[in-house]
Structure formats: C-alpha cells, structure tokens
Amino acid sequence: MPLELKNLYDNFRDGETIKAYAKMIAEDAAKLDRTINIMEVCGGHTHTIMKFGLPQLMPKNINFIHGPGCPVCIMPKERVDHAYVLAMQEDVILVTLGDMIKVPGSNGSLQDARSKGADVRFVYSPMECLKIAEENPDKKVIFFAIGFETTTPMTAVLIDQTIKQNVPNLFFHINHVTVPEVMQELIDSRDEHVDSYNNKIDAFLGPSHVSVISGSRIYEPFPVDYKRPVVVSGFEPVDVMQGISMIVKQFVENRCELEIQYTRVVTEEGNLNAQALIEKYFEKVDLFKWRGLGNVPRSGLKLRDEYAHLDAEVIYKDVLPIAEIEDHKLCICGDILRGMAKPPECTIFGTACKPTSPLGSCMVSSEGACAAYYKYGNLL
C-alpha cells in the first residue's frame, strides 16, 4: 500500500509517524535541484522544531528559517518603557501576559519595576483583570495587551465586558500585532542589507492558532502575489512534519498554494464572531515598530477613537516617553527575527546573553528562537 498522508494521519503513532514523514520528505526533496528555505512564522513552531530535533531529520536541501512570530520578542523597548512608566504610577496595577514582565526596557523590566514596589501582575487569561479591578476599586488597573490574532479577540472580549459591566477602573495599553503584514514586510523589504536574505524565504509554515481566529484566508496573497506557498500547521511535531511534507510536495509538483494541515480546527473563514469583536473595538495603526524590524505598515492595532476613555496611551500621554531607542549593539535579534541569522551566529549567544541574563528579547521570551536554541542546545 502506498504511503498516503491520510493513512498516516489515521494511524497516528508519534515516533513512527515522525520517522515516516522524515522518510517521505527525504524522498521528495531528492527530486528537487535546489535548497528550500521554509520560514516557520511562529515561535511555537520554532520550539517544536528544536525540542524534537526536527532539523536533524531533514535532508540537506530543506532548511528551517525562524520567523518573527513571538509577540514578546518583537516588543520594542519603547513599548516596554511605556509599561514600566505605567507600572510606576502610584495608583496603578499593571497586568500582562506571558514573559512580558521579564523583557528589559531602558530602565529595566517590569520585574525590576515590581522589585521597586510597583504592582505588576501576570495573568493566564485577560479576564482575570475584571476581578483585579473589582478587588481594587481605589486603583487603576491597566492591561498591557500583547499578542497576535490569537489573543486579540480575548482583549476585545475584556473590553466588551468592561463596558457592559461599567467597570470604572480598567484601562488598556494595546500592543496587538498582525501576522500577514509582517510576512509581507519580510518579503517586500528591499534595502541593501537584507535583499539577498529575503529571497531565501521560499515558503511559510503558518501558525494555526492565528488562523483558528482569522481563518486561513489571511494568507491568500502569499502564494498568489508573492509566489510563496503557505501551509497552516499545528504545533505538535507530527503536525509540523506533515506541514513540511506538504510544502515539499508543492515544490516537487510545481504547485504554489495555500493549504491547511491543521484541518481539525482551522477553517478558511475562522471565528467570525471573534473577528466582529476585533473590528468593533480596534483599528489598524499606520505604523507599528517591531523590535529589530523597525516600522511595519499597518501591522499593529489600536483602540478606536470612540473608546479613547479606556486607552491608557491617551490617558497617560503626558507621562509616556516618546524617544526612539536603539537595540543593543551586539544583539542580533533583528536579524534572527527576519530569518537572516540563526541564534548561534550571535557573538553573545549563550555567553553574555542567556535566559538568566538576557540581553535580547529572543532570549527573554520562552517563545524566542534564542531561548529554543539555548534550551535544546544539545540538538544543535
């Protein structure tokens, strides 16, 4: 019986399935006369790839490039400084998600602010902000909202509830960013420094949880306008291997398409109710600065003007710093986020820059490429 994707999926056995995919990818890649560079956009994929040693299972002409998909990694110091200043306000409780509290800004991280007496809290779910606001009526609770399309609707739900429940002391600092715009930027950039590298992105492994909300359709321009195949994939090693296999098959068969590997949850249209909530409360900003990448047009969101009374950036505009800040000179997070370099190529990787003393955000965040290479370094 021929080896079919569907058969493998039905008879899903972890290790054996991964090996079977590796064999199939190698057989297909042998039919290609060039190297295929596949950018996994999401840091979650990077960690799966490193944790399970998937590069070691790839033939020589299939290369992983790590992309910019870590909302903590891409947060520029200017925005971290905003969070720091807000946290240091006397009557403020600053709340955020993920590893955001560890990211160093110009004056230190939110963790440092906390050690100086600021009330900084980490939550798993944005909805916990409602309880914090209720329990602290004499404080202003500011949710420092981060994340891609995956978490944006959760912030929208929280805003919706803040308004419906008439919560008087909950405010928002919005740092939500969008995936397709930065993918376009990576391809579109044509300055001298990056041109040759941009051409090296041959295909994208799309993050599935983004598409659970926004649908696979957000990637439609890439195969059509940019001639880059996209396969939307889940995060298990088997998902990633199947996604890679689907991409390689497209090259073998001379196809350039948008495909979904993660069919169990991703649809073309996504979660329409969540999309409507996002549309209700947010609009695109003209430019959002990404750490290491600079300003990317229309890649970030802000609260619509009619909700300015909830917007901490508006309310606290007199105290929030506006100066542009350079990245650390030795840190090459920018090149890594562009897929131009891999973490071990950085001179301070694993020496001056470690998870315990990170200089760059790719090492700070558990989703970061440097953190993945450091943690699973024995697989290098």
Added chain:
Amino acid sequence: MCLSIPSKVVRVAEDQTMCTVDTMGVQRDANLMMMADDEVKVGDYVLLHIGFVMNKIDEDEALASIETYREILELMDEDERKQAILEDDECPRRGL
C-alpha cells in the same frame, strides 16, 4: 508540550458566558464569550486557549486526535502527563 487537546463541552451556563469542558478526564471552566450565542452546545468538541473557547472542532477529527494524544501522553511520566493536560490550553507554544 503543546498538544491542543480537544475538549468536550459537558455544561453550558444559562447566560452562555461560560462552559465546563472535559479534557481527557480533567474538567475545568472555559470562557464562551468569543463564540456566538447558542453556537456551542453540550457534547461539542472545542479548542481552548488561555481559558477561552477559541472555536469548535469537528467531532470525527477531535476523536481521532484524542486517540493520538492518548498515545503521546502514555509516553510521558505521570507528573509530566498531568501537567500537560492541565496546562495545555495555556500553552505558550501556540503563540499569544
């Protein structure tokens, strides 16, 4: 580990704001406010992420992947397995 284990809805609150889901024997509450009214019913399979129901999952696909997860989870030691199930919907690997 980020498994995205499908969860089965076992209870929906009257006001449709919350539900209780069962993830391979572990029960917890999840927020339903990202979903349209009446979209999620008892018996549906859903995907959770940081406490929210993100979307519904096709039942056949869900049952097939649960079998897979069972096999993966059996390869883990007991502590790792329990942690994997409880923290799966908060898994940062999926991205924020």
